[in-house]
Amino acid sequence: MADTYDVIICGAGSGGGFLAGEIAANGSLLILEAGPQIGGAPVFGVGSPDRRKFSTQINLGTYIPDGIYSINQGTATFQYPIYADDSNPTSVGITREARVMGGGSYINVGAWIRPRLVDWDGFAAATGVVGWTKQDFEPHFQKAETILTVHRDTRDNWNTGSVLYEKTALSMGIPVFETASNRNNCIFCGHRNNAGMPCKYDALMSTAITQIPKAVAAGAQVVDNAMVQQVNISNGKATGVTYVKDGQAVTVNARKLVVVSAGAIGTPLIFFSSGIHLINSNVGKYLKAHPGLSVEAIIPGTNWGSDRGYQWNCYQYGMDANNQPMDTLIYASASFVDTPWLAAQVGNFGLPYKNLMRQFPQRISVWIFLLKPNITGRVLGTVNNPIVKYPILTVDGIPEPKELNDTIAAVRQVTQVFQGMGAVITYPNINQPEALFIQLISLLLPAAGIFHSQGTCRAGIDPATSVVDSNLMSHDIENLMCCDASVIPNALSANTNAITMAIASRAADFVNSQILDRGSSTASAAEEAALL
Amino acid sequence: MMRQAMELLQQELSRRAFLKRTVQAAGIGLFWERFGNKLFGQGVASTTDPRAVYSAIGNVVIPIDDDPGWATFEPGISDYALNTFIPQVLLGGNSLVFEGLLGTFQAYNVLPPLINFGTLQFLDMSVSLQSQFFGNVLSGQFESTGAQDVLFLATFVGLFSTKAVFFSNYPNHLATPGAEFQVRPPSSVKTGWDIMGFRGPVGPDEENQLRQRYRNIQVLPGMDPKNTYV
16 A cells, blocks of 8 residues: 555545545545445445345344434444533434445435525525536536436335325425435335435445445555544645554555545544644534424325335425425425334323334324524534534524424424325324424424534635635645535535535546646546446 | 532442433532432432333333233343443443433432322332323423423433334344344244334345346436426
8 A cells, every 4th residue: 555645535425435436547546434345346236245244234133213323333323422402501412424435325315306596596695605506516416417327216116105195295286306316226125214224235326336436446545444533734735644544543645635525524523633723713613404303194094014115205395385495305205114213102102102103004204304494503523522513402492493483384284295195193293282392393303313414614715704615625725625515505405415426526527627637527427327 | 508419429429420411401409409419419329220210111111911012021121222222322332421321210210209209219119100100201290390301311211212122123123143134033922023013124035026026117317307496
């Protein structure tokens, strides 16, 4: 292994992994990943033997509890302390980010949703970022969608509940859209709803089985279980990184570029440990995220407990009285597989709860993500002492007002759809006294946690309000780039899967043309798709 | 008095840091004024076995009726839930928080008579009385006592974790180490998955069937063009 490379990428997830595949042919590249690399050549729809075992083993054997909780002991995730309750500032929970080759792209649901139009305006308004329009990103989305075989399923391959949800919502005038996803030869096992469980069958088109193998084929070196401690900086220039593997500290040098792509929590932590926050106080600030919760119902006479399927077949935005989108994203999967303990039955116990569980085959659920609550969190600490602060609850112990109002509106709308589907029991029950409803929401939101962290090293034109420039290069340190969801300038109206890949594609053009002097690789998308 | 109680806490229960922090944030003044010395100064709570309290909560949450319940799988299920699932899965290996949580379960046992919920400690109550107490905590009926938040913590963690473990199909919740499939061993005793009618993960035969079924299906390329909001 060499001690000097043209480019070093720290973090092989959605951003770093995708970027690696696009630049590896144009210079020497070292990819450092904090988690394990699960081996074997991609076998789409089957899985390599190692990944099949890894997926089976990692899930604690529990396909029902949400995989977010099932991935244990840090095997494939970082577990960051999160302070989500401003009324109890000593109350600490856990939030997670992927820690495995492929990162979040390997353990997410694979839903592929692009930003809303309002997001692009929001990016510019927040930081003045340049070149971040829908038109600018269009070729990058298209490229990523080609490489990752993004598609939708036909109705005959949807889950029963999704079909009924779509039909009912449309009859009520609520727009419902088909969920695109990055899959290839999916066998519809049903476990993708169990987000956090790595795809056993190499059907989820993560960077672990697409871009990273492509980078390796082009000569990139990969080191897994390598925990980056800091970016090494000399005379205002990033010169390399120091990481720890097997208890040994290793320093490697970068001739041209260090890319930090450790996720919206991990990246600012590396910056803190590198002292960059002393130069740019925006590091770790502007944490945006999507608190979420599920709405559930029992619909007599149904029996979709045997459904496998992709599950998240369609989605809607919460719609207001004028039929305009609100800031909620609702995955209207109406599927069987979900948590028996997370949301709906939270207040139930004893035989009533057990009887509810006996009705599980008639139970449906959807997930609501709150896209733009007026909450700005912060990442603090260091690589080895991380802290995340995201106050889902205010000092009064209730959700922030917009968060609460959006939640109530979305829960109400979903409940109406469920009732149109024939539901007799719905949770959370919108008909209970408002005080109790708010109390329940205040319990559910922090319990469910935050998702889609973003914005902690956001891109912008002004070092006073951002960490990196519009091309993701550090304002303050030469030869240093961020490439992950941390650069998203403002709250996003979608999960971060699609845009992070598009950001990486755009970054690759910059790296290839401006740093490696090799031009853009955008034109090769069709060739890459053919190779896959 | 409160200061003394806090000092006692430090002396008697220094390892219960989480409990200290929890109640500090939850109206600690009132709580420690009333209960600090009684609970901890005289070592009353520390004689309680937290696993016994947790086991009793499991029995309240998932009782035995026509089907197995929490107690069917004792003592293993409480050991697994309390000593593996909670610290590793829920708490992410944070031993300090876990120690504090154990202290909270101990307090859960001795608090009822101190807040005038009858005369019995939790473990001495009948199951129906335990259920009533549990429900009262869940609905926030001990706010005026100053002990609500401490009680609620134990109740919520107990509720959350027992449901998760039981309906994750204990004792058949883990795949055989190194196995490529999680196999459900035949058993005459119903488990959580049996009760809820869940078939479990895909096995070898079903995997082949699914692959055959979805081989060469037609898909719709790209994004949904109907979404004009993007």
